[in-house]
Amino acid sequence: MTDGEALKVVGPLTSYEISQFAAQVRSVFDLKPDTPVKMAEFLELVFQHVLPDCHIEVEPDEEMPGVDGATLIGSPVIKFRATTYDDLRREDPEARFTAAHEIGHALLHSTRPLYHASRSAYVKETDPEWQADQFAAAFLMPEAAFRRCGTAGEAMQLFKCADHHVRDRATALNHRFGGIQLELNLFPLSTKKEERDHSRPS
């Protein structure tokens, strides 16, 4: 897209509003905040109960070059390229985020009008991609449970999310991990010194 082309925009939503909405969605499905959602099962077997017309399609990789997932506007069909779908079944963090992102599109945008705006008038709160990312992060990493994580690694493990998504979520929530302190506690200097001493040739 060149600078002169129009942007696709939707009605504005703040990060807080999207977070609240994602929490409501989790609540509707009775998803526990500190348990990672099994995204493939959720998408194919559970989500349809809220959007009965919603189903997923898996396309051969060559039919979706460079695209991991897509949601059709006007009918909530979520498409995945075959490789992404296989990754999703293996609970790959990036594929899980893609799936949550597409769920965000299906819930937030499949029935809302899409407008075109000048590229120079970019406002992130009206960008459907930004909104879907915010939804995915909030859906996969509920705020309260996220704040209880001492390190980014702990959050990555708990929510099965990639490092950069965890760090983006921390930034969005203005949350600082106590990672450095904890890492020092895990490897106290005295222990390291003893290890060094023991490893010295006698």
Place this chain on the structure above:
Amino acid sequence: MAANLPLGNELRKIRQDAGLLLGDLADRLNVSASFLSQVENGKKRIPDGFIGRLTGALNLSPQQQRNLERAAAHSAKTFEIRLGNEASVNDRQLAHVLSAHFARLTPASKKKIMEIVTGEHDD
């Protein structure tokens, strides 16, 4: 393109009722998830013997199998009449006449043929 949708919808319903992901059923059928997805979404023609494989893979009841076969019939746009090597000239002629003149048959004629073939009568 939505040629196979009745079959696809029926298949998706049976699969989801069984708690299976697309990939799970694809594994059981030894096909790719994208192939099965395209069958479900009416983008791929149903291969020969596919309903039988589905029946085995999903352990379908006779009623479920009949529903799938009916849905497959409603989905298909073309049908093949397979003639064995021993097919007589009359057999070949009948197959040809049926395929060539099917569109011109009246509803009453089609009903009569259906009754002859299936042995089912409305009365």
